[in-house]
Amino acid sequence: MLKLVIADKAYSSWSLRPWLALTQAGIPFEEVRLRFGSPTYKQDFREQSPTGKVPVLVLEDGQRVWDSLAIIETAAELFPDKGLWPANxxxxxxxxxxxxxxxxxxxxxxxxxxxxxxxxxxxxxxxxxxxxxxxxxxxxxxxxxxxxxxxxxxxxxxxxxxxxxxxxxxxxxxxxxxxxxxxxxxxxxxxxxxxxxWIRRAREEFEFVDFEEPYRRSVHG
Missing domain, CATH: 1.20.1050.10 (Glutathione S-transferase Yfyf (Class Pi); Chain A, domain 2)
Incomplete structure (x- = not known):
């Protein structure tokens, strides 16, 4: 099964994109969530992605795809019948x-x-x-x-x-x-x-993180 590595749902705009696209298309995946506020966040993000950013899609053979647009294109190739892009x-x-x-x-x-x-x-x-x-x-x-x-x-x-x-x-x-x-x-x-x-789970998992947008961009791709 595919794995999608994301960050906190309340904050992670880049994570929302592929998560929502895959979910709405009915493409199964395992979610792996990292925390912005973790004391080991730099190591955690770097272990999942060569850029140290999320989201990351991990394919069944272990290949990692980083950057949200690349993830969407890869998923569209793997599941051409799911309508991720318009047919026309x-x-x-x-x-x-x-x-x-x-x-x-x-x-x-x-x-x-x-x-x-x-x-x-x-x-x-x-x-x-x-x-x-x-x-x-x-x-x-x-x-x-x-x-x-x-x-x-x-x-x-x-x-x-x-x-x-x-x-x-x-x-x-x-x-x-x-x-x-x-x-x-x-x-x-x-x-x-x-x-x-996504909103329901964001409420369930929410932990306040005090950081600015430049930091947030540094761990998004």
Whole structure:
């Protein structure tokens, strides 16, 4: 069975992406959770990944795949019938493009509004650069939803929805002012079985960790 190495569910935005994609697609895996606040966290993360970052997918032959986008691509190759990417070639290319944009960009939003799934910080971290990132996210979602007809970005839930799920949580945590169609999409993501499970387990396992976003980025890939 596949193993997916992740970190704390309340904080780990990068872990959420492949976890949610695999879960929603019905791909079985064993979860291995590391703790940000562990006194041995550097060693723990380094033992699981050559980069010292999570998430990491461990294949049945022991091969390790690090970086969330590489994990999704590997899982899509292993399970081509699970619909991780849209079936239509044009939609698939579009989905990969917006996932890559999410993967590499939106640094103002990430830095100023770090993921804390179980908290509410209305207005904290907002500035004009953050708003520009939020505006771009809303534009991406609106274009996809109008083209596909929903309920998710490409109709059915795909890796694209999983990649933007951490942003869904951030916009909710910081009570960002968003358009009604954006809020409706966020609610649909929150209502998925995978997100409900992730949130429930985050509450069960939660341990407060006092650290800043630059540290958090250092153990995510």
């Amino acid at each position: 070639p044009g939609n698939r290319a579009h989905a990969r493009s917006i996932c890559a944009e999410m993967h590499a960009g939106f640094m103002q939003l990430r830095s100023n509004m770090p993921m804390h799934l179980l908290a509410k910080f209305p207005g904290r971290g907002w500035n004009l650069a953050v708003q520009a990132d939020i505006d771009r996210v809303e534009a991406i979602w609106r274009e996809c939803l109008q083209k596909s007809g929903g309920p998710f970005l490409f109709g059915n839930f795909t890796a694209a929805d999983a990649f933007f799920a951490p942003v869904v949580t951030r916009l909710d945590t910081y009570v960002a002012q968003v358009a009604p169609d954006t809020r409706a999409y966020m609610d649909r993501v929150f209502a998925t079985e995978g997100m409900q499970t």
